[in-house]
Amino acid sequence: xxxxxxxxxxxxxxxxxxxxxxxxxxxxxxxxxxxxxxxxxxxxxxxxxxxxxxxxxxxxxxxxxxxxxxxxxxxxxxxxxxxxxxxxxxxxxxxxxxxxxxxxxxxxxxxxxxxxxxxxxxxxxxxxxxxxxxxxxxxxxxxxxxxxxxxxxxxxxxxxxxxxxxxxxxxxxxxxxxxxxxxxxxxxxxxxxxxxxxxxxxxxxxxxxxxxxxxxxxxxxxxxxxxxxxxxxxxxxxxxxxxxxxxxxxxxxxxxxxxxxxxxxxxxxxxxxxxxxxxxxxxxxxxxxxxxxxxxxxxxxxxxxxxxxxxxxxxxxxxxxxxxxxxxxxxxxxxxxxxxxxxxxxxxxxxxxxxxxxxxxxxxxxxxxxxxxxxxxxxxxxxxxxxxxxx
Amino acid sequence: xxxxxxxxxxxxxxxxxxxxxxxxxxxxxxxxxxxxxxxxxxxxxxxxxxxxxxxxxxxxxxxxxxxxxxxxxxxxxxxxxxxxxxxxxxxxxxxxxxxxxxxxxxxxxxxxxxxxxxxxxxxxxxxxxxxxxxxxxxxxxxxxxxxxxxxxxxxxxxxxxxxxxxxxxxxxxxxxxxxxxxxxxxxxxxxxxxxxxxxxxxxxxxxxxxxxxxxxxxxxxxxxxxxxxxxxxxxxxxxxxxxxxxxxxxxxxxxxxxxxxxxxxxxxxxxxxxxxxxxxxxxxxxxxxxxxxxxxxxxxxxxxxxxxxxxxxxxxxxxxxxxxxxxxxxxxxxxxxxxxxxxxxxxxxxxxxxxxxxxxxxxxxxxxxxxxxxxxxxxxxxxx
Numbered sequence: 096x097x098x099x100x101x102x103x104x105x106x107x108x109x110x111x112x113x114x115x116x117x118x119x120x121x122x123x124x125x126x127x128x129x130x131x132x133x134x135x136x137x138x139x140x141x142x143x144x145x146x147x148x149x150x151x152x153x154x155x156x157x158x159x160x161x162x163x164x165x166x167x168x169x170x171x172x173x174x175x176x177x178x179x180x181x182x183x184x185x186x187x188x189x190x191x192x193x194x195x196x197x198x199x200x201x202x203x204x205x206x207x208x209x210x211x212x213x214x215x216x217x218x219x220x221x222x223x224x225x226x227x228x229x230x231x232x233x234x235x236x237x238x239x240x241x242x243x244x245x246x247x248x249x250x251x252x253x254x255x256x257x258x259x260x261x262x263x264x265x266x267x268x269x270x271x272x273x274x275x276x277x278x279x280x281x282x283x284x285x286x287x288x289x290x291x292x293x294x295x296x297x298x299x300x301x302x303x304x305x306x307x308x309x310x311x312x313x314x315x316x317x318x319x320x321x322x323x324x325x326x327x328x329x330x331x332x333x334x335x336x337x338x339x340x341x342x343x344x345x346x347x348x349x350x351x352x353x354x355x356x357x358x359x360x361x362x363x364x365x366x367x368x369x370x371x372x373x374x375x376x377x378x379x380x381x382x383x384x385x386x387x388x389x390x391x392x393x394x395x396x397x398x399x400x401x402x403x404x405x406x407x408x409x410x411x412x413x414x415x416x417x418x419x420x421x422x423x424x425x426x427x428x429x430x431x432x433x434x435x436x437x438x439x440x441x442x443x444x445x446x447x448x449x450x451x452x453x454x455x456x457x458x459x460x461x462x463x464x465x466x467x468x469x470x471x472x473x474x475x476x477x478x479x480x481x482x483x484x485x486x
Numbered sequence: 487x488x489x490x491x492x493x494x495x496x497x498x499x500x501x502x503x504x505x506x507x508x509x510x511x512x513x514x515x516x517x518x519x520x521x522x523x524x525x526x527x528x529x530x531x532x533x534x535x536x537x538x539x540x541x542x543x544x545x546x547x548x549x550x551x552x553x554x555x556x557x558x559x560x561x562x563x564x565x566x567x568x569x570x571x572x573x574x575x576x577x578x579x580x581x582x583x584x585x586x587x588x589x590x591x592x593x594x595x596x597x598x599x600x601x602x603x604x605x606x607x608x609x610x611x612x613x614x615x616x617x618x619x620x621x622x623x624x625x626x627x628x629x630x631x632x633x634x635x636x637x638x639x640x641x642x643x644x645x646x647x648x649x650x651x652x653x654x655x656x657x658x659x660x661x662x663x664x665x666x667x668x669x670x671x672x673x674x675x676x677x678x679x680x681x682x683x684x685x686x687x688x689x690x691x692x693x694x695x696x697x698x699x700x701x702x703x704x705x706x707x708x709x710x711x712x713x714x715x716x717x718x719x720x721x722x723x724x725x726x727x728x729x730x731x732x733x734x735x736x737x738x739x740x741x742x743x744x745x746x747x748x749x750x751x752x753x754x755x756x757x758x759x760x761x762x763x764x765x766x767x768x769x770x771x772x773x774x775x776x777x778x779x780x781x782x783x784x785x786x787x788x789x790x791x792x793x794x795x796x797x798x799x800x801x802x803x804x805x806x807x808x809x810x811x812x813x814x815x816x817x818x819x820x821x822x823x824x825x826x827x828x829x830x831x832x833x834x835x836x837x838x839x840x841x842x843x844x845x846x847x848x849x850x851x852x853x854x855x856x857x858x859x860x861x862x863x864x865x866x867x868x869x870x
Binding site for chain 1: 527
């Protein structure tokens, strides 16, 4: 082998040279792609006669939106449309997360119950709902509700002051009084008290080996608070009942049917994953943990609460948050049934009207990315905190 | 179970009487007592489930069977009290083949038969691994090309309606139905997995630039809903391409799906790579293997074996997610059913259509998940 080819060979086999070469080449290729994308974008937009930039946001939108929780009229600009969309997405996400947690945990625990029939029933529910596309489920709920419910002119009366029809569920409007804020303050006090009682009872147990019935005390406090809220409900809120009038209702607030269909479909779909996760994490706690806790003479209720659940929780929380995120992302399928979420009003109607595809898609994706990144940063921090310390 | 609480003051142990040996009972009464009403909560749960089962089963049976209409040819035959299965029967071929010319259905059937012939040897345990790998690679590399060519036909021959040439050209706008769903799922899975593996290796790489780029790609694709990526592919991608270069809708949808899904596969594979003990890497290094050899012979095979169940799980989500292409105007099985229910001859039979599509998806997804469960047990992958 000649001297020259040896030198080439040694450069070729040098890891550092290779690393720099590979990465340099990747960057070069990406720069070329990006440059051509930008050049093409300006050329294409000019050909279509659409300027590039975010100035369109201050233009008038000129279309109505079915559900607006902030001030919005047809003369509002596209920034308002964007925020209406973001808020509508957030509302579905919050309602869905609440409902999915309740359903998911209930089913997950029922899945581990002693009743054979209940166990089989939950398995059937999980296997059916998780193997059917969520879009289909949303369409199905929407179509079923529309078939079953009566027309707006002859609504179904729920209780004395709620009306359900294919258009919406009309519920009484609740306006908070000063007492509401007092009760809110008391709620904070309640949380602090519970936290303090728990800490005190743990310290007391560590010092003396005797237990204080902290759970009973806490449940009692919460019970008193709930009773107070129920008794004083009429004083905490001013209740404005909806009154049927010629066109719709005066007073009261509307919950549109699309919202109900979407929230239920999303919750029933994602609850199957949460249920399986809850079961898996309780079962994943090593059997020896439970057995040794029992062998030490701990009461079975204690075994569950201070030995099994804390360990199960550690593996439940990350997938749980993952499901919350997936639910939020899947809420974008609202566009299929016309619920005015971010994708539907902003990436849908606003995009069609202005033609500013790049800017609008950029903003829409940025919103979802913000949600995801925030959650994953929190999750990483949490995982580090609860991770088992291994050598 | 003995539930004793030895408190601090009972320091001296008291001897307990011996426990009786467990009674062996196998009667139905015993089973019911143990599994249905062993405690008050259990009894309550059993009663609740009985109630739910009664209500749901009765409602479903009433609608799908008892009050349903099974015979007839037009919507007038249905009384709308129960399900109208004539709708499904009349539109069935549409749901499966989309708007594909009826006289050319055999081409699609041939593609399906070819798939079955190739997949059977891959899953059979009896055949040597080497042969199974051969069939597998045929399925991944050669089959899609043959399949696409067969379904598409020869571009220079146009189809006439009454007597089409057997190899005439059927544009992708005529594709649809279950066939479209299967094409999207299959191509999505076959192309996304290799890209996902590369992305996972990129994310685990020592090269900072490659690592950073992989992370950015994966996190962006996983952080946004699929529907926005499909919008990107259908609305924004044409703007980014040079004037004159155009993809058809199907290709754009596939690009969107592949971007999205490869990021998910990447995270699954990364999970597997991270689960491999450090010793494997160190041993490979010590044996003098270079990066390619180490990845190909040592780390990747082990990682893939661990993540087979998760890969199947991700593939199931992909199959379900293909239904979203309706939003950018492709006619998969769900879209065809929705459109058919808006047909003036068959107005308002959405529910029947949805039940039908739900059943199709359920059969596919459930059998895939059962297969993954089987693989998991076969390869002895322990959860803990």
